[in-house]
Amino acid sequence: MIAFNPLTAILTQNKLEGPNYVDWKRNLDIVLIAEEYKFVLDEVCLEKPGEDAMDDEQKAYQKWVKIDEMVRCYILTSMSNVLQHHHQSTESAYDILKNLKEMFGDQNRAANQIAMKALLNTKMVKGLSVRDHVLKMMSLLNELEVLGANTDKDTQVEMILQTLSDSFQQFRLNYNMNKVDLSLAKLLNELQSTETIIKQQAPPMALNFEIGSSSKPRGGKKKKKVQNPLLEELLLV
Numbered sequence: 001m002i003a004f005n006p007l008t009a010i011l012t013q014n015k016l017e018g019p020n021y022v023d024w025k026r027n028l029d030i031v032l033i034a035e036e037y038k039f040v041l042d043e044v045c046l047e048k049p050g051e052d053a054m055d056d057e058q059k060a061y062q063k064w065v066k067i068d069e070m071v072r073c074y075i076l077t078s079m080s081n082v083l084q085h086h087h088q089s090t091e092s093a094y095d096i097l098k099n100l101k102e103m104f105g106d107q108n109r110a111a112n113q114i115a116m117k118a119l120l121n122t123k124m125v126k127g128l129s130v131r132d133h134v135l136k137m138m139s140l141l142n143e144l145e146v147l148g149a150n151t152d153k154d155t156q157v158e159m160i161l162q163t164l165s166d167s168f169q170q171f172r173l174n175y176n177m178n179k180v181d182l183s184l185a186k187l188l189n190e191l192q193s194t195e196t197i198i199k200q201q202a203p204p205m206a207l208n209f210e211i212g213s214s215s216k217p218r219g220g221k222k223k224k225k226v227q228n229p230l231l232e233e234l235l236l237v
Contacts, residue, residue: 007030007031007034007035008031008074010027010030010031011024011027011028011031011074011077011078012077012078014027014078015078015079015080016078016079016080016083016100017079017080017083018080018083018103018104021100021104022111024078024079027078028074028075028078031074032071032074035070037067037070037071037074040064040067040068040071040092040093040094041071041093041094041097045064045068045092045094046060046061046064047061048061049061068092068093068094071093072090072092072093072096074093075087075093075096075097076088076096083100087099087100112144112149115140115143115144115149116144116149118140119137119140119141119144119159122136122137122140122163123163123165124163124164124165126165129195130164130168130191130192130194130195131188131191131192131195133163133164134160134184134187134188134191135188137159137160137163138160138184138188141156141159141184153183153184156184157175157182157184157187160184160187161175164191167198168191168194168198171190171191171194
């Protein structure tokens with residue numbers, strides 16, 4: 001017996017009515033990914049093996065059919081009665097989703113355009129921490145992925161770098177020169193480290209009183225060697 005997944009509650013509580021297609025599809029993806037069922041919507045259905053087929057082929061096909069039926073039930077139980085009646089005779093989950101996309105796909109395209117416009121128009125706001133800015137960009141990129149956009153990791157990193165303020169110009173230059181391979185999580189960590197260095201190098205604010213002591217330091221401190229090539233040149237600026 002298959003254990004009940006509490007995540008499926010988000011489908012029954014937010015049934016597809018039509019105008020909420022984008023949100024419903026996002027919830028469906030969450031459930032199917034958690035259940036490891038999403039492949040039946042992305043891959044071609046296996047052909048039914050012949051009677052003389054190997055046991056592995058028979059088992060693979062039976063597994064596909066069983067999971068496809070589960071996904072089909074998830075979809076049917078998470079839509080309005082009208083939509084459910086319209087699709088209950090559709091054989092596969094893939095075909096149901098294909099039909100829904102034809103019916104409500106315009107919403108998906110409109111939402112995609114809005115998300116892409118927001119992404120392209122976003123620039124780092126003065127005074128905002130680089131952490132908050134990058135998290136905002138990651139959220140926009142994730143929204144595009146949910147809507148079906150396929151953007152590789154390097155492009156995502158490049159898009160984020162282009163939205164940073166001018167104070168991160170040296171970081172961008174080092175990234176391009178060293179061809180560093182960064183995930184979004186690692187990019188966030190590196191940018192936060194860079195932000196700390198930038199703040200340390202910023203000129204001190206003028207004081208309203210004179211400091212009495214004019215003694216000079218006896219010797220300069222040695223600069224700590226930085227192993228990260230993206231940060232090394234920042235310390236030399």
